C-alpha cells in the first residue's frame with residue numbers, strides 16, 4: 718500500500734507518494750524530486766556519494782527510509798548556494814579544478830559543509846578524518862582536500878565573509 722509524506726527539501730515543502738514506507742530517501746530525491754546532484758554510488762552506505770544534510774547533519778540518503786525524515790529540514794547540493802551565490806566550498810572545488818569525473822563531489826562537499834558549519838577552524842587532520850569515508854574512485858582526494866582547505870583559510874582570512 719502506498720504512503721504519502723511531506724518533505725522539506727532545500728527550504729521547499731514537497732508531498733511525495735511512495736510504494737513502500739522504507740523507500741530510501743535517495744530514490745525519492747533523485748526520482749521524484751529530480752535532484753540529480755545527489756549521487757547513487759553503492760546504495761549500501763559505503764561510499765558517501767549520496768550524502769545530504771538532515772537537520773544540519775551529514776547523512777547517507779541511501780540508508781534513510783523516507784518515513785524517518787518527514788518534516789525534518791533536508792539540504793542537498795542543489796540547496797547549498799544562497800541567493801544565487803555558490804557556497805564557498807563549491808567555488809573552491811571549481812577554482813581548484815579539484816575533481817576529475819566529479820561523481821563523488823556533491824557527497825564530499827556536503828560532508829565538508831557539515832564540518833565547517835560546526836567547527837569554524839577545522840585542522841587539516843580533522844578535515845581529512847571527516848572526509849576519509851567519502852570515497853573518490855578517481856584518486857582525487859588529496860586535490861579535493863587541498864581545495865577545501867584553501868577555501869576555508871581564505872574565508873577565515875576574510876573574516877568569515
Ligand code: FES
Pocket residue numbers: 756757758759760761762763764765766767768777778779780
Ligand atoms: S550511495 Fe549511499 S553511501 Fe554509497
Ligand code: FES
Pocket residue numbers: 816817818819820821822852853854855856857
Ligand atoms: S572525482 Fe571521480 S570519483 Fe571523485
